[in-house]
């Protein structure tokens with residue numbers, strides 16, 4: 017709900033209030049963001065001057081004021097939310113309030129980019145119009161609130177209303193000033209095989225953090241951050257979060273000024289970004305989802321889970337159980353025949369797998385990663401029946417058929433590159449850098465996007481393909497101009513709109529050398545994303561634990577793979593690999609034909625369990641209990657919305673001799689109800705499980721896991 021009172025705007029969500037006021041000079045001032053407040057006559061704080069600051073005629077020092085979308089060069093010298101340069105090179109700007117509009121049941125569609133949609137929710141959007149008459153600039157800030165959620169959707173549109181060009185050098189989607197306090201920054205850096213590592217540090221005076229990525233792909237840093245009160249943990253304390261609905265180069269900036277106030281901004285990375293806005297032209301930022309929870313990190317993540325599952329992902333599969341798949345990549349890599357694939361599918365069917373996915377290597381001369389990308393026609397030497405015939409044979413075995421693509425790329429050794437060398441991103445006179453022996457197609461060009469759309473669509477039309485793995489395997493170099501990465505990202509979204517729109521029944525899975533493009537922008541199109549190429553169950557504890565903070569378990573693709581693990585050589589039990597993968601979109605990626613009869617029986621049991629669990633894992637509330645970043649354990653739990661079903665998981669990483677395990681306390685149950693452990697038949701009280709806890713039974717060995725499936729007794 018949005019309450020407007022004489023230049024004061026009180027935005028209320030389910031449990032939150034966000035208050036904006038216009039001060040005597042027309043500056044849009046940020047008054048409050050946090051736990052819900054009653055509607056009262058709030059107003060901008062009284063003017064205040066401090067030593068060695070710049071101030072206006074009315075004694076207002078914006079440097080000491082929390083603001084909504086700060087400008088640069090007048091009386092706030094902190095980092096601005098945007099920066100512009102006029103024709104004479106002058107960068108000073110000052111936005112003043114001009115007016116507002118409140119739109120009912122409306123959430124903005126951001127031009128060319130994905131965004132959160134209204135669906136069946138009760139939604140209002142406040143548009144604040146600000147202007148700098150001297151610079152010839154209008155900025156429209158958009159704030160969307162939901163009666164049922166605690167998120168605020170923010171974005172900005174910058175319009176040149178002058179008669180000459182304006183250079184836009186940065187434009188954040190959201191800027192939030194948090195008044196002085198004791199806060200930590202939580203962010204998720206990483207690398208290939210080590211994606212999204214939970215990292216927490218103090219925000220102290222004078223610090224400037226630029227949590228940003230300019231690599232085109234984002235293994236190294238995720239576009240999701242939190243600012244948490246010092247004492248906030250999984251279950252309690254105030255936490256703000258910022259998630260960018262964007263798959264290009266991003267920046268989350270946190271600055272703590274000389275008075276201890278904190279400015280947080282999120283949006284397109286200003287590094288190597290520039291836009292020239294001609295007279296009358298505008299620029300729209302991507303959407304930033306800002307969330308506040310008084311219930312700690314867990315409160316944030318359960319809120320984001322609901323928003324992503326209900327109002328971000330457009331795929332019908334967001335609301336459907338995903339088929340349990342087997343992928344041939346780690347079973348065969350490039351070295352397969354049609355018969356080998358069929359033998360994997362046959363065996364997989366016997367144990368209950370539902371979808372067979374053919375990964376890289378099925379097209380052109382793609383017998384290794386040196387060639388073939390771009391040549392999207394089947395290699396009939398490997399697959400004599402073609403994709404159509406193979407899909408039919410897989411279907412005859414009783415499985416759905418899925419296919420891997422990497423459509424944004426080209427190998428120099430490919431027919432596509434030989435025909436269109438200019439389609440790869442490059443700079444005149446320079447030889448572009450290779451990565452995994454490949455170049456990136458120039459998606460800023462309409463003709464290249466059209467090629468990609470047609471190439472993929474014609475294969476999808478040619479056979480019964482019910483799942484697509486959309487891969488993207490290299491960082492971006494040789495960008496021809498500043499701001500190129502944004503144009504590329506718009507091209508990617510154009511392709512996604514066209515292909516997912518044309519094939520609404522196909523289940524799409526995002527991938528980028530594992531989890532290199534794991535963001536809310538991708539999730540708008542694809543309900544699941546390959547989380548990491550590191551599928552070792554112990555490494556996955558950290559990867560899945562931290563990924564689940566910002567993204568729903570229903571998006572976390574998790575496969576049981578062979579041991580020794582292909583990425584780090586670790587040997588873990590089939591049980592632990594399966595138990596860990598249950599907290600995700602479950603599947604297998606190994607040569608099932610080489611496994612023993614006993615292992616097949618174990619897999620059959622795992623699949624039965626997963627079939628019983630997957631609706632809960634897709635729709636429930638996720639609780640993290642013990643962090644592998646802080647302890648020798650990892651524990652998490654999924655609880656159905658009505659608290660009647662529970663999946664509890666605990667892992668002990670290293671075995672400890674002569675010890676007693678500490679009890680683990682479950683969370684989020686009905687304290688007044690009784691629960692049945694479906695494996696042992698033992699009964700527990702909800703209060704007993706939450707307040708007294710249970711002692712997990714670990715085997716005496718490294719890397720062991722323990723699970724319980726509980727059902728409420730009526």
Ligand code: DGJ
Nearest residue numbers: 345375376528529530549
């Ligand atoms: C990178 C992905 O992360 C892998 O799962 C696999 O699909 C390979 N690409 C294939 O080249």
